[in-house]
Amino acid sequence: MKKLIIIFSVLSLLIFIKPVLGLGTNINAVDSATVSTTQVVDNADDESVLDGAFKGIEKFYNYTGFANATSGHILMIFIGIIFIYLGIKYDYEPLLLIPIGIGVIIGNIPFVAGNQTGIYETGSVLNYLYFGVVKGIYPPLIFLGIGAMTDFSSLIANPKLMLLGGAAQIGVFATFLGALYLGFNLPEAGAIGIIGGADGPTAIFLSSKLANGINVLADGTTVKNLIGPIAIAAYSYMALVPVIQPPLMRLLVSKKDRKIKMKPPRAVTQKEKMIFPVVALILTLFISPSALPLLGMLFFGNLLKESGRTERLAETARTKLIDIVTILLGVTVGASTQADIFITKDSMLIFGLGAISFVIATMGGLLFAKFMNLFLKGENKINPLIGAAGVSAVPDSARVVHTEGLKSDPSNYLLMHAMAPNVSGVIGSAIAAGIILSFLG
Amino acid sequence: MIQILLNTDPISEGYVILITGLLIVFGALVTLALFFNYGLPVMLYLYKIITKGKDKKISEIKVKDNSDFTGEISAVIGASIHMYMSEQHDHESGILTIKQVKKAYSPWSSKIYGIQNRL
Numbered sequence: 001m002k003k004l005i006i007i008f009s010v011l012s013l014l015i016f017i018k019p020v021l022g023l024g025t026n027i028n029a030v031d032s033a034t035v036s037t038t039q040v041v042d043n044a045d046d047e048s049v050l051d052g053a054f055k056g057i058e059k060f061y062n063y064t065g066f067a068n069a070t071s072g073h074i075l076m077i078f079i080g081i082i083f084i085y086l087g088i089k090y091d092y093e094p095l096l097l098i099p100i101g102i103g104v105i106i107g108n109i110p111f112v113a114g115n116q117t118g119i120y121e122t123g124s125v126l127n128y129l130y131f132g133v134v135k136g137i138y139p140p141l142i143f144l145g146i147g148a149m150t151d152f153s154s155l156i157a158n159p160k161l162m163l164l165g166g167a168a169q170i171g172v173f174a175t176f177l178g179a180l181y182l183g184f185n186l187p188e189a190g191a192i193g194i195i196g197g198a199d200g201p202t203a204i205f206l207s208s209k210l211a212n213g214i215n216v217l218a219d220g221t222t223v224k225n226l227i228g229p230i231a232i233a234a235y236s237y238m239a240l241v242p243v244i245q246p247p248l249m250r251l252l253v254s255k256k257d258r259k260i261k262m263k264p265p266r267a268v269t270q271k272e273k274m275i276f277p278v279v280a281l282i283l284t285l286f287i288s289p290s291a292l293p294l295l296g297m298l299f300f301g302n303l304l305k306e307s308g309r310t311e312r313l314a315e316t317a318r319t320k321l322i323d324i325v326t327i328l329l330g331v332t333v334g335a336s337t338q339a340d341i342f343i344t345k346d347s348m349l350i351f352g353l354g355a356i357s358f359v360i361a362t363m364g365g366l367l368f369a370k371f372m373n374l375f376l377k378g379e380n381k382i383n384p385l386i387g388a389a390g391v392s393a394v395p396d397s398a399r400v401v402h403t404e405g406l407k408s409d410p411s412n413y414l415l416m417h418a419m420a421p422n423v424s425g426v427i428g429s430a431i432a433a434g435i436i437l438s439f440l441g
Numbered sequence: 442m443i444q445i446l447l448n449t450d451p452i453s454e455g456y457v458i459l460i461t462g463l464l465i466v467f468g469a470l471v472t473l474a475l476f477f478n479y480g481l482p483v484m485l486y487l488y489k490i491i492t493k494g495k496d497k498k499i500s501e502i503k504v505k506d507n508s509d510f511t512g513e514i515s516a517v518i519g520a521s522i523h524m525y526m527s528e529q530h531d532h533e534s535g536i537l538t539i540k541q542v543k544k545a546y547s548p549w550s551s552k553i554y555g556i557q558n559r560l
Contacts, residue, residue, distance in 0.1 A: 156481075159474040166463075166470040173459040180455040189455065271488075272481060279481075280473055287469040424470060431469050435462045 068110035072339030080104030080334065086239065093239040093396065096200070099327055100235060103334015119335045130332045133227060136208040138329040139201035140297040145322025146201075146394065146426070147277070147301025148314040154420040156272050157265035160372070161382070161417070165424025167368030168390030171196030171361025172432045175353050182349055187211060187223050190436040192350055195234045196357030197429030198241070198391040203234035204333065205294060206433045209441055228336035229347040233354035235333070238393045244358050245388050245400050252366045253384045257373075258408040260383040262417050270308070277302040284431055290441065291434025295427065358391065365390030365421065382417070389418040392425035 061067055083101030087094035106126075111117045119126040132138045155162060176193030184192060191207035204227065213225030237244065249258075281299035285292055304314040336342075369387030376382065385405055389398045398418035405414040 156477055159477040162470045162474040162477075163467070166467045169466045170463060173462050177452075177455050177459055180451050186451050186454060189451075190458075269485075271485060272477075275481065275484070276477070279476060283472055283476060284469050287472070288465060424473075427473075428466050428470055431466050432462060435465050436458070439458050439462070 063112055065110040068112060070110070070339065072343045073108045073110045076108040076337055076339045076342065077105050080108065083236070083334075092242065093235075095326060096235050096330055097239050099330025100232070100334040103331040104337050105334075106331065107335030107338045118338060119332065120338060120341065126332065126335055129328055130336060132325075132328060133204060133231075133332050133336070134208055134212060136205045136293065138325050139205035139208075140293040141325045142201040142322060142329065143294050143430075144297040144301040145317050145325070147298040147303075148305045148318035149322075150298075150302060150305075150394070150423050150426075151419070152276050152302065152423055153268040153273060154265050154416050155423055156268045156276055158417075158420055161386070161420035162424040162427075163372065164365055164369055164387050164390040164421035165392075165426075165428040166390075167387065168361045168365040168392075168421070168425050169197065169428045169432045170364035171198075171357045171359075171391065172429065172436075174360045175357035176436070178353055178356065179349075182353070184346075184349075185217060185221070185223065187215060187217070187440045188226060190440045191226055191230055192353055193357070194429070194433055194436065195230060195237065195350070195354040196361045196391075197425075197432060198234070198238055198358060198361060198393040198397070199426060199429045200231065200235045200238060201329075202294060202392075202429050202433045204231050204329070206437060207231065209437055224346060225341070226346065226350065228333065228338075228342055229350045231333040232337060232342075233351050237354050237358050238396065241358075241391075241393050241396045242400050244355075245362050245397060246404055248359065248362045249366065249385055249388055249401075249404050252363060253370070255408060257370070257384050258405065259412065260381055261409075261412055262381070262383055262386075262414070263379045265416060265420075270306070273306040274303070274308075277306065280427070284427060288431045288434035288438070290437040291430045294430040294433065298426070298430065361391040362388050365425075383412075383414060386414055386418045386421055390421040390425045390428070392422065392429050394422050394426055395419065397425075398422040 065073075080101045080103070083097045083104060086092050087097030087101060107119055113121065116122075116124040116127075118124060119130050121127060172193045173196075174193075175196045176189050179189035179192040180186070187210040191203075191209075191211040194203045194206045197203065207227045207230040211223050211226035211230070213223065215223045217223060277299035281295065284295055288295075301314070301317050304310045304317060365387035366384055367387070368390075369382055369384040373381050373384060383405065385401050388404075389401045391397055398415060401418040402413065402415040405412045
């Protein structure tokens with residue numbers, strides 16, 4: 001404490017004697033706004049030195065956050081604190097919300113532009129870290145880690161559940177249409193639509209390709225930079241899956257259907273697990289090659305896990321590597337919400353559309369599961385609740401399905417079954433991203 | 442592509458993307474599902490035929506072939522495996538380090554005061 005007071009007093013002393021040492025004049029030359037006033041001071045040399053000292057303090061004050069803060073900054077900092085609070089208190093995806101929350105605060109500290117501080121200023125450190133977001137480098141690395149974590153065996157055991165992952169993608173395309181009606185142009189609408197895929201890395205990847213503020217449209221207008229709002233919307237709704245989904249499940253699935261017990265999935269051999277990533281990689285990417293960076297890395301990671309020979313690589317991919325990338329991604333995405341760029345009408349619209357797209361995606365999955373039940377008989381019937389896990393949000397939505405199932409029947413464990421549509425939702429949303437990219441990119 | 446984007450209004454273009462997109466997503470997932478439902482068992486069956494069942498399940502091994510295999514033999518094998526496993530050492534790192542030990546100076550062991558001082 002003593003040291004702190006000493007340092008502070010030395011600093012303030014330095015600021016006081018700055019005009020005496022003649023340092024002030026150099027800086028004044030740079031700052032055009034105060035040039036006229038300082039000239040007056042220079043002319044009237046007989047005025048006291050104190051006057052110059054106050055100028056110095058004023059200058060220091062002008063550089064502080066207190067002088068530059070706007071209501072937008074305060075609002076965003078408050079939002080950042082809410083994110084951190086939600087992450088810590090309610091345990092809603094803390095691994096995402098806490099880095100993003102602190103990023104939001106970092107990004108909204110008011111500063112004087114032109115000193116290479118902000119995330120949008122070329123040459124600043126944050127700008128270099130943000131490069132991985134803008135160029136879509138982080139999402140494939142995250143997918144590598146996800147691949148090395150994911151066990152596809154429940155999907156291999158029951159391939160028909162893969163369709164549920166496709167059904168939930170109706171949220172993507174419905175939001176896309178909604179965004180078009182609200183007046184966004186095609187690439188922007190495509191990037192907004194992918195929020196419905198409930199997959200953060202995919203959303204960032206697609207928006208960095210379509211709505212990056214660089215691409216020029218056919219009619220000469222530049223697309224808006226929507227990476228920040230889209231990423232924040234996608235991640236915050238993913239964190240809110242435990243809030244959004246249960247009411248919809250209760251609304252659409254009858255009590256009787258919620259109690260359906262599914263037969264346990266068959267055991268899957270290691271051979272099948274090894275074949276899956278290779279075959280799925282080839283099949284899906286031949287259909288939608290634009291999803292290459294995402295799905296390629298996903299299945300690569302999965303092969304590392306299942307091959308049994310590359311345990312070291314898989315271990316790194318699913319622990320250290322994904323952790324590093326998550327830290328960088330979270331903090332830079334958070335910091336990209338600089339108030340003057342983030343608080344716009346578009347962001348509000350995107351947040352609205354994001355909520356709707358989650359609702360539509362969940363409903364799509366649930367209704368399709370009921371539809372599939374019409375054709376299935378006896379013990380092959382599926383519990384419609386697992387349709388909700390078709391929105392990707394791995395593994396949160398599967399967990400929500402599981403707890404929802406337990407509420408209606410305490411002996412009905414749906415987690416394994418819900419993982420199948422869950423992981424196929426990841427594949428589905430990546431394919432959807434690839435399709436949108438190939439149409440609009 | 443640019444021509445199309447210029448000439449049609451975004452909404453109808455949106456519907457086209459909506460329908461084709463959904464179809465393709467479903468198409469891709471259906472292909473995957475079909476493959477793993479029907480294609481994979483066939484592949485595994487073929488693989489089994491090619492390798493001609495090198496590793497058999499225990500139930501497939503006939504009793505007749507193993508009439509020489511008595512209880513004593515299996516007991517010996519079991520005991521030796523047990524001994525091998527329980528007497529295994531941990532893996533120790535093979536790196537040996539010679540640490541320099543510094544001692545406080547003492548004249549009693551000093552070479553200067555030896556009895557055979559030669560100049």
